[in-house]
Amino acid sequence: MRTSLLALLLLAAVGYTCGYKPVVLVHGAFGDNKGLNRMKRFIKREHPGTKVVVPNLFSNRGSMMPMWRQIQGYGLAVKKLAKKFPNGFHLLCFSQGGLVCRGVLSLLPKHKVHNFIALASPLAGQFGEAFNVQRLFPNIEGDAYKICYNPVGQQVSICNYWKDPRHIRRYLKKNTFLPVLNGEVNHKRKKAWKKNFLRIKKLVLIGGPADDVITPWQSxxxxxxxxxxxxVPMRKQKIYKKDTFGLKTLDKRGDIEECILPKVTHGGWINRRVRRNISGCPEGSGETSLGARKVLRNISD
Incomplete structure (x- = not known):
């Protein structure tokens, strides 16, 4: 069966509801709203009448602003969209945008988001000299923590989710974003954020081993x-086992869908149309769900 990755993303976003709810797209690091125009056009062509919104926020170098600041900005946009679309909408967030969206969903108690689709996002953190990191800190993978884990470094978005596995104590103490969002450190809003995040109906996770930016790609x-x-796979992570922000609860509800596709580079998810014969999502991680395979089986082009 011939298909396209963009069709996969679309079906992941709208396939669990009877009608086509609006879809909100969020770009990644060094990206902008125009970079998602191809996906926007495809969605509207494949499903005429679907409203697709791409907020024009934190573009290009603006995406290097601290993650909490970006979450605040996107949070205001999502509040407005909740009023505009009272029956709800879907969030499809690419790369760094996936963490921005996670933050928004955690902080807002009435976000009206149904399905959250995280596309090639560093959800569990980033550690490696990928392209975006090299642009800021060339050839310093081993020493990046020295830059990131201090007040100055924490003013840069990439440092907010830089997770050096050899310096976890320093990460927990000095990183002001990801450990807090993950519930790895205690804070007074932890329970409320978990409750807010669990308002979503489905969490769709999409990635693959050919990703040349997200490191490790399993993030x-x-x-x-x-x-x-x-x-260490998701279900053996402490944040899952302790259910710090609702990941295990979503899984027990049957509301996590995973899709792993090979031979797709990071930019390939949004910058070109990838056509291939697939009848099911490859089981590279051993954790691909039946739900994701069912989505793929029902895609036609």
């Missing part, structure tokens, strides 16, 4: 390195 499905740089 897009909440896997991450241990101190020896061995990848």
């Amino acid at each position: 897009s499905i909440f896997g991450f390195y241990d101190k020896n740089k061995n990848v």
